[in-house]
Amino acid sequence: MKIFFAISLLLGLVAVGGESFFRADDRWLLTGDSITQTDTYRQVVERVMRHYHPDNGLTFPNRSVWGVPSAHQADAKDKPTVVSIMTGMNDIIHHEYAHETDFTAKAEAYYRNILSQVRRFKALGAEVILFTPTLTDERVSSFFSPMYTRKGLVLFGEVIRRIGREEGCLVLPIAEDLEAYDATLGPNELARTDGVHPFGFAQYRIAYSIIDYLNVRGTLTGRRALSASPERVPVSVKRVNKFLHEAGEKVALEFSSFEAITFKVRWSLAAERGSETLTLQPGEKLIWRLPATPKAYDLVLGARAQAVVDLTAGERSSLYIIDLARTKVAKPINGEVAFDIVCHDAQSPATKMFKHSLMQFKGERTEGDYVGNVRIREHNNSELWLNGRVYDSVINSEAFWITGRDTVRMMFDFRPLERFGGLTPDRDTTMILMSPRLEPDFSMMGLAWWGPRFQYCIYSNGEKTEDGYTWKLGFAGNITDYAKFDISKLDYYGFHVSIIDCDGKAGTKLHSAMLSHFDINVEKALNQLIIIDRKSTFPHSETSTIQLFGY
Known part of the structure; x- marks a missing residue:
């Protein structure tokens, strides 16, 4: 108790009893980059707010933008009464650094940018809350080059606390709380599977910090102060x-x-x-x-x-x-299972429920409604092989961002039962991207975008056809020097496949084997991958998964 009291004083927490930071009519504007734009922690806070206060009138507009640095000025058309700022990641990543890089100049620019935002929103009459920016995980090798970046983000956190003192803004220790959560994870579990973005339950942990410090449980009186986290029920x-x-x-x-x-x-x-x-x-x-x-x-x-x-x-x-x-639950026959990927009827109930901006409906696609297929089969009792076909008359392979070009995107969940379907991707899940290229000769890149250790056991190739291309992917051999890929150890595993088609004026379109709420953001739907039921564990062709988070 004495330790917690000391931490409370350090953070500037005050006892507010049953009063919440929020008022019942607040308009809370969330600003930031992709970490906020993914909208997970906002949705959790809103859901919990509706649980405690079902009749409240709060609104939660999220104006965060993927990829923006701290200099970005967020849209304030919502006339917010509360604004939260969490940004800085894109000021640091996307560069290569020496081990002892001096981030002083970046921190000074960051100070000017955040100060400008704070004063702009305060001039509009909003209460500004600052979140310390989440850190990178330098253990992870990824496209975002997180190596030697944490030092800069830690320095940014100090800048946030400085501005909080100077401008009288509340500061939430989001980065510090996330690091404490990361330290509790078990073997192969990661809060940031790409080294940058907190996913799944890591986003929930951000939400819980907001729920506690801003006392979402309390009466919506709008007392603009931080609260101490409540003592937990010993159950x-x-x-x-x-x-x-x-x-x-x-x-x-x-x-x-x-x-x-x-x-x-x-x-x-x-x-x-x-x-x-x-x-x-x-x-x-x-x-x-x-x-x-x-x-x-x-x-x-x-x-x-x-x-x-x-x-x-x-x-x-x-x-x-x-x-x-x-x-969906799919049951292999003689070790094989197959899926067709098609354009859906715009008027079907499922299409209306899960409609998204990248969807292409029946009759709209130049190459026809049948987009492609995939067949999965087991080999030598331990290996997993997939082959498929894509019908695509125009192959686009020029975009630097891999899902901005023609790609077959697959997600696999090879976790054991206790962790299967968990919302946070980790080292036993992988996103494989198969991307074709025409020049100088047709070739196919197979990339373990998530779960990079699977790169050591995947084999890939493909061929150009008159009406598109074929592709093949295999999991065989060792994942690491001490672990071998062996599908026979699993009663079932999770699988999802989407074909990303980037054709000129039609823009980027996405076609999936199963429509869902998070068809575009499959990284938010690891509890909703198609279950490949190898040993007939499941009684039916559908099931509902259950995931639990909390304390």
């Missing part, structure tokens, strides 16, 4: 079931405690909510099922939902997010 919460196979099944959680305790459980899912009081004896394990109706649980293929469960005991509070996602 362990674990998933009991990881999938919902049958209609009427409910999420089951195991509650246990080392002490006798009575606590309140509040939950919300879809439009339903409820609460109950539970009592645990020391060492007792209690199975609790989230008591929403079948209607609240019902998801169509490709859809997602979030339940929120909070526990309270006196002033102690814990918060949990439960992600549900409906996905």
Whole structure:
């Protein structure tokens, strides 16, 4: 307790009781780069706000822009009452540095840029909150060249705290909290699989910092001060079931405690909510099922939902997010399974539900509605081989950004059961990009964009055809000097494939084997990959996955 009190003083936290930083009519404008633009932590904060305050009138416009540096001036047309700023990553990455680089000049420019933003938003009457910019993970080799960059971002964090003092702005230690979370992860787990972007539960950790420091739980009085994180309810919460196979099944959680305790459980899912009081004896394990109706649980293929469960005991509070996602289960026949990728009917219910800006509908594609296919087969009991065909009359391979050119994008989840479907990609997941090139001769690049250690065990090639190209990808041999790729060790694995087609005036189009809420941002849908059920573990052709985050 003394240690926590000292940290609270260091951060400038004050006890605000049950009062929130937010007012019920606040317009909170989020600004930043791709780390905020991905919209994950904002969505979690908004979802939790609706859980505690279902009738509030807060709005959460996100005006962050992918790839922008700190000099970027965000759009303020929303007339915000609150503005958060988290930027700086693009001032640092995309360069090569020596081990002992002096970042002083960059820090001075960063100071001027952030100060300009702060004063601009304050002049508009907004309360400005500063987030220390998240750091890179220099252990990861990636396209973004994170090596020797952390020092610069740490210096940027000091700049943020300086501006906070000078301008009277609240500062949230987002980077510091994320580093503390990263330190808790197990073998092969990563908060930033590309060395730069926090994904999945790492984004949830950012959201939890905001929820705690700005006291989203509290009464929406608009007391513009930071709160200390609440003491957690001493109850362990674990998933009991990881999938919902049958209609009427409910999420089951195991509650246990080392002490006798009575606590309140509040939950919300879809439009339903409820609460109950539970009592645990020391060492007792209690199975609790989230008591929403079948209607609240019902998801169509490709859809997602979030339940929120909070526990309270006196002033102690814990918060949990439960992600549900409906996905397809494919059962190989004689070790093989195949998928067709097509343009969808614009009027179909699924298309209307999951429509996005890169979608191309039936009748719109020059080469026809049949875009391509993929066949997956096992070989030698341990290897995995894929081959496919793409019907594409114009092959574009010139863009520097790999998904800005013609590409077959595949995601694989080779994690063991306990981590399977987790929202944070790690070393046992990989995104493979297959990109064709015409000159000087036709060639095919197979790149492990995520999970770069898989680069050591993948084989790829392809051929030009009259109406497009064929491609082949294989997983065989060693991933590292001590680990061999062996698909036979898994009862099932996750798979997703999209064909990215970049054709002149038509622009970039994306066609997937399964439509979902995050068809474009598949990195946000690792709990919704198609499940390749190698050993007939699943009873049906669809299931709902369950993921749990919280404390």
